[in-house]
Amino acid sequence: MLTNLADRLKGVGMKLCVIGLGYIGLPTAAMFASNGHYVTGVDVSARIIEALSRGETYICEPGLGDVVHWTVSEGRLIAKEVPQPADAYIICVPTPINPDRSADLSYIDRAVRSILPILRKGNMVILESTSPPGTTRNLVCSMLSESGLIPGRDLYVAYCPERVLPGRILKELVSNSRVIGGITKESAIRVRDLYSCFVRGEMYITDSTTAEMCKLVENTYRDVNIALAAELAMICENLGINAWEVIRYANKHPRVNLHQPGPGVGGHCIAVDPWFIVQRQSGTARMIELARRINDSMPRYVLDRVKTLLKDINGVRRVCVLGVTYKPNVDDLRESPVVRLISMLKAEGGYSVITVDRHADYEGSKGRELYEAVRGCHLLLLAVNHREFEHVDFRRIKERMAYPCVLDTRNFWRAEEVETAGLSYHLLGWGKEPNEEGPDGGVPIPAGGGVRSSEER
Numbered sequence: 490m491l492t493n494l495a496d497r498l499k500g501v502g503m504k505l506c507v508i509g510l511g512y513i514g515l516p517t518a519a520m521f522a523s524n525g526h527y528v529t530g531v532d533v534s535a536r537i538i539e540a541l542s543r544g545e546t547y548i549c550e551p552g553l554g555d556v557v558h559w560t561v562s563e564g565r566l567i568a569k570e571v572p573q574p575a576d577a578y579i580i581c582v583p584t585p586i587n588p589d590r591s592a593d594l595s596y597i598d599r600a601v602r603s604i605l606p607i608l609r610k611g612n613m614v615i616l617e618s619t620s621p622p623g624t625t626r627n628l629v630c631s632m633l634s635e636s637g638l639i640p641g642r643d644l645y646v647a648y649c650p651e652r653v654l655p656g657r658i659l660k661e662l663v664s665n666s667r668v669i670g671g672i673t674k675e676s677a678i679r680v681r682d683l684y685s686c687f688v689r690g691e692m693y694i695t696d697s698t699t700a701e702m703c704k705l706v707e708n709t710y711r712d713v714n715i716a717l718a719a720e721l722a723m724i725c726e727n728l729g730i731n732a733w734e735v736i737r738y739a740n741k742h743p744r745v746n747l748h749q750p751g752p753g754v755g756g757h758c759i760a761v762d763p764w765f766i767v768q769r770q771s772g773t774a775r776m777i778e779l780a781r782r783i784n785d786s787m788p789r790y791v792l793d794r795v796k797t798l799l800k801d802i803n804g805v806r807r808v809c810v811l812g813v814t815y816k817p818n819v820d821d822l823r824e825s826p827v828v829r830l831i832s833m834l835k836a837e838g839g840y841s842v843i844t845v846d847r848h849a850d851y852e853g854s855k856g857r858e859l860y861e862a863v864r865g866c867h868l869l870l871l872a873v874n875h876r877e878f879e880h881v882d883f884r885r886i887k888e889r890m891a892y893p894c895v896l897d898t899r900n901f902w903r904a905e906e907v908e909t910a911g912l913s914y915h916l917l918g919w920g921k922e923p924n925e926e927g928p929d930g931g932v933p934i935p936a937g938g939g940v941r942s943s944e945e946r
């Protein structure tokens with residue numbers, strides 16, 4: 490049986506070392522520090538360490554600045570470029586994807602190696618980074634063994650993933666339920682007890698590989714669901730009906746929850762995590778891989794619609810793209826499908842692209858004003874439904890555009906409002922123009938383009 494420092498310290502007042510102070514590591518470090526522990530935050534970025542030493546954070550997250558400022562000024566959170574001896578090490582480094590779509594585990598490798606010289610018997614080592622199944626048991630534990638200490642006997646080791654939503658991280662760190670996977674049951678229990686200083690959600694204990702798979706399958710479920718919606722959008726365009734209307738009504742079924750189509754899936758989680766399963770189980774993870782490929786194909790699909798819409802324009806076709814980030818109301822460009830769409834448009838030749846996005850700077854997008862950007866454009870492409878794009882003056886837009894064409898990839902605008910301003914409205918997933926005549930020459934029931942229910946907003 491391990492005799493551990495945690496026994497003596499009974500929950501609070503422990504020394505913790507959080508390695509990687511990004512979107513996950515810094516809020517986690519701040520939560521532990523504001524709930525009774527002494528935390529060293531470690532990052533390889535000198536810029537982050539300097540900012541944190543002054544009690545400042547570069548991450549824009551509600552409430553985080555105040556907690557960081559308070560914990561640093563109280564001496565409960567300090568910043569260092571190398572790990573310091575601690576009772577528990579919490580690893581929150583990136584796990585990006587390699588060009589061959591395998592997980593890049595080199596950051597985990599370096600983070601674990603950085604603690605080997607200071608590890609002591611009874612320490613906890615916790616991996617938070619999203620990882621392929623088996624990473625904790627195989628990669629992390631085999632590296633930890635190089636310290637001479639044996640994981641499970643001398644060290645408590647667990648995988649403890651995050652489910653937080655950027656923009657609500659501090660709240661969700663507290664209220665979300667967690668799955669904690671230990672390499673032994675005792676490891677999982679120790680880690681659960683550590684997190685119980687601030688987590689109010691349920692904490693479920695399992696083995697580390699099951700916990701890794703839970704994390705991956707949560708995002709994979711969403712990726713597959715979005716791929717289904719994307720496929721439905723393409724089918725509905727071919728059938729001349731409106732996929733958004735189909736989804737809205739299908740979701741009235743008490744056990745159906747279809748997601749929404751769009752120009753693709755981005756971000757560092759949903760667009761990446763399913764590949765970590767495919768990597769380990771290629772050949773078996775067939776639907777997961779297909780869904781990934783469908784979502785990856787959506788920028789190309791939107792590109793083809795743009796080409797069709799602008800086929801009659803001679804000379805350079807000018808496209809104004811609204812929103813570049815991977816999802817609305819965030820500043821994150823990682824794996825953004827809109828960035829890929831823009832690159833494809835440019836590679837096509839004969840297109841010029843101007844972007845507007847006050848959240849993130851992509852080729853000047855941040856400082857650009859919408860009504861100036863659309864001047865002389867042939868297409869206004871709504872790529873991300875940032876809240877500031879919800880109410881725009883379509884008449885002002887029409888006055889400035891060289892060709893009155895709008896492509897809405899998010900079902901964010903009302904067809905009637907856009908068309909009343911004299912612009913032609915096109916919606917991803919809608920194969921029929923509004924009020925088009927039916928086959929018998931009569932006027933059919935309008936197919937509900939650009940009409941949203943409150944739950945879709």
Ligand SMILES: NC(=O)c1ccc[n+]([C@@H]2O[C@H](COP(=O)([O-])OP(=O)(O)OC[C@H]3O[C@@H](n4cnc5c(N)ncnc54)[C@H](O)[C@@H]3O)[C@@H](O)[C@H]2O)c1
Nearest residue numbers: 509510511512513532533581582583584599600618619651
């Ligand atoms: N951001 C999210 O919403 C979210 C949600 C769930 C899971 N995750 C997962 O959490 C992990 C971290 O994600 P993130 O968004 O915080 O990443 P991030 O890129 O924001 O931050 C990672 C930080 O780690 C630092 N770092 C890299 N190598 C280091 C090393 N050897 N030692 C010390 N610091 C090092 C980097 O400088 C960076 O500041 C990833 O595996 C990610 O998939 C993220």
